[in-house]
Amino acid sequence: MLNIIQAAGWPIWPLIACSVLGLALVIERFLSLKTAKIAPAKLLDEAIMVSRNGLPGAEVVNQLEQNSLLGEVLASGFRAMQGNPRLSEDDLRAFVESAGRQAAAKLQRYLGALATIASAAPLLGLLGTVIGMIEIFGSQGADGGLVPGGGNPAQLAHGISIALYNTAFGLIVAIPALIFWRYFRARVDAYLLQFELSAEALVRHLLGLRRSA
Numbered sequence: 001m002l003n004i005i006q007a008a009g010w011p012i013w014p015l016i017a018c019s020v021l022g023l024a025l026v027i028e029r030f031l032s033l034k035t036a037k038i039a040p041a042k043l044l045d046e047a048i049m050v051s052r053n054g055l056p057g058a059e060v061v062n063q064l065e066q067n068s069l070l071g072e073v074l075a076s077g078f079r080a081m082q083g084n085p086r087l088s089e090d091d092l093r094a095f096v097e098s099a100g101r102q103a104a105a106k107l108q109r110y111l112g113a114l115a116t117i118a119s120a121a122p123l124l125g126l127l128g129t130v131i132g133m134i135e136i137f138g139s140q141g142a143d144g145g146l147v148p149g150g151g152n153p154a155q156l157a158h159g160i161s162i163a164l165y166n167t168a169f170g171l172i173v174a175i176p177a178l179i180f181w182r183y184f185r186a187r188v189d190a191y192l193l194q195f196e197l198s199a200e201a202l203v204r205h206l207l208g209l210r211r212s213a
Contacts, residue, residue: 009162011128012169015121019173022117025110026180033184038107038191039070044198047074048205055082055209069106073099073195077202081210089207096199103195107188111181118177125170132163 035041047064050056055078056064065075076099080092087095 011131011166014124015169018117018121022177025114029184039194069103073103074202081206100195114181118174121174122170125167128166129163
C-alpha cells in the first residue's frame with residue numbers, strides 16, 4: 001500500500017485526507033442516527049399515555065426531552081401548553097414545527113460534508129490524472145513523440161502510474177461516500193416523516209385535552 005501511495009505521488013494525499021474524513025463522518029452518523037437516540041418506537045404512545053388525564057409535570061417533560069430527538073419535539077408541545085394553556089392551535093403548531101426544524105438540522109449534520117467528499121473525490125482523482133499526463137508528456141524528448149525508446153522510460157512509467165492510481169483512488173473514495181450519503185439521506189427522511197406524524201398526533205392530543213378540560 002505504501003508503494004502505491006509513493007508511486008501515485010503528491011496528488012493522492014488530498015484523496016487520503018478525504019478518505020479519512022469520510023470514514024470518520026460515516027462512523028459518526030452511524031452512531032448518531034441510531035433509532036434509540038432519534039425516535040424510540042413507543043415514545044409517542046408513552047407521551048400520550050402519561051398525559052391522558054392532563055399535562056404532565058415539569059420533571060416528566062424534562063425526562064421526555066432528554067430521551068431522544070423525537071422527545072425534544074414532543075416536549076416542546078407540552079412546554080408550549082404549560083406556558084400558555086389557552087394557546088391557539090396555530091401557535092401550538094408553530095412551536096412544535098420550530099422544534100422539528102431544529103431536530104432536522106441535527107439529523108442532517110455532516111451530510112453535506114459527506115456529499116462534498118463524494119463529489120470532490122473524482123475531481124481530485126482527475127487532477128492527479130492530469131498531473132500524471134503532464135509528467136508523461138514532460139518526460140518525452142524535444143520532439144515530443146510518444147515512440148518506443150523516446151524520452152525517459154522510467155519517467156514515462158511514473159507518469160502513467162500517477163494517472164492511473166489517482167483515478168482509481170478517487171473512485172474508491174467517491175463511490176462508498178456516495179452510497180453512504182444516499183443511505184443516511186434516506187434514513188433522515190424516514191425520521192423526519194416520523195417526526196411530522198408524531199408531532200401532528202401530539203398536537204391533536206393536546207387540543208383534545210384542552211377541549212375536555
